[in-house]
Amino acid sequence: MKIKLKRKRFYIHLSLGLVWMSLAIICLVVPSVDNWMGFLYLLPGLIYLVQFAYDYKHQYLIIKDGWIYKNKMYSFRNKIKIDEIDTIKRIGGNYILKSRKRDLKINPDLIHEESLKALNTLMADWGLPPEKLVLKP
DSSP states (O other), X not given: OEEOBOHHHHHHHHHHHHXXXXXXXXXXXXXXXXXXXXXXXXXXXXXXXXXXXXXXXXXXXXXXXXXXXEOOTTOSOOEEEGGGOOEEEEETTEEEEEOSSOEXXXXXXXXXXXXXXXXXXXXXXXXXXXXXXOOOO
């Protein structure tokens, strides 16, 4: 099951990528002394466009085979086994899933509304005792 990101995040990355790429093209096309600046503008443009494509393909969370994977383009250790979750807390607006080995922080502000409802239902169904499950502030 995929927990989707809000569309606003996609549009922000796409817009920033296009703005940086436009600046790069303008600097490379317009003849001036500082033509090398166009190449510097390419880097953030490419990073934002690659981040947009990665987020669009992978979304925010994937729940499968007893694991929760938090998709980040630049990180590899963002997963936790559902059976090992000891506590789910809501601190500062974020969900924190804790196990003995690691913690996983989930930002609900980035999650699409329908996916957030599905995630809350899933977390409630994992069978944790009520004193270890704090979903509401």
